[in-house]
Amino acid sequence: MxxxxxxxxxxxxxxxxxxxxxxxxxxxxxxxxxxxxxxxxxxxxxxxxxxxxxxxxxxxxxxxxxxMSLPPLNFTAAEAVALAVAIARGGDGPFAQAGQSALRKILAAMSAQSADAARQLADRVRILEGPEDIAPIPIPPEVEQAVLARRVLRLDYLDRSGTYSTREVEPVALLHGSNGWYLLAWCLLRDEPRNFRLDRIKAIELTDRVGTERTIEMCRPAEPVHEVRMISLG
Known part of the structure; x- marks a missing residue:
């Protein structure tokens, strides 16, 4: 074993x-x-x-x-593997480690027979990576925690024009566009909503301060971005 x-x-x-x-x-x-x-x-x-x-x-x-434990779950092997594939393909998405933890808990709560069948099926599903594939940039844990608890972030940021700045922001949401993940936040320096591309953040600090609660609808992004479709939990 x-x-x-x-x-x-x-x-x-x-x-x-x-x-x-x-x-x-x-x-x-x-x-x-x-x-x-x-x-x-x-x-x-x-x-x-x-x-x-x-x-x-x-x-x-x-x-x-x-x-804190789950009763035996009636997940089929295919359902469990479908979740595993979704988590694997979204490796650069928010709360990726939490997704792995959730999958382990689901497998632990499944019957031994179903869990074994799921592992055997998972071995017959592979994700191919070509030489041109670029390794995804994971979302910083400070950003995840800020979105989760509405904590203010202090960022060192390099914008698209090459201007470097330090600013504090109140997180609103995570958006996905053609250039990867963005943090939609209320910039306290500019006193307006801004999109911050995560790969342009050069340094980040999670503060103890809690920001104002705002919705995406209340904050129109200053930089065009294709928002990821709404996530459904059923």
Whole structure:
């Protein structure tokens, strides 16, 4: 069993017995690895957002927080792989790491048979990358956090005319255009909405200040951009 399969198996096992505990020694024996390896696996799962907690003591162990776990999901293998493909193709989009975390949680909540079928199907779907493909520029985590919590950003920015400036902005939305991702924000220096191409941001600082809540409709972009179509959650 490789590490990825072992991580999924550990989550599924803890989910099945929750709220009871499973010791690191028991998990190590079940998966044929050392206790130290299990501890590293648990730490990796916790860092990725899986709600595993440790109960220390002689009878302690690990458990999955029942209120934070999902019941078995009736996702088909094709549905799970469709989500994986969408996440892989949107690797430079907002909250890409959160998408990977969500997919891991979905697989962990699926039945073992369905999850195995999804992994087998995923192995038969590949994304080809030619030599001309340009590696996508990931959205800075500071921008994601700013949009999520409406936090003011301090930017060092190089505009299309080559002018360099430092300014503070209140984030409004993320837009996608022909030149990649843009941050639509209210520029406090100009006191008007502006689009900032993410690949032109040379330095960025996330401040503790919360900006004014504004909608896209309230802010007409100063620089033409094709807005990404509305994202639907069903």
């Amino acid at each position: 490789n590490r990825t399969d072992r991580l999924y198996a550990i989550v599924e096992e803890l989910r099945a017995i929750s709220p009871r505990l499973r010791t690191a020694r028991d998990l190590a024996a079940r998966h044929g690895v050392s206790v130290r390896t299990v501890e590293r696996d648990i730490s990796a799962l916790q860092q990725s957002g899986v709600p595993i907690y440790a109960d220390v003591g002689r009878r302690g162990g690990y458990a999955l927080e029942k209120s």
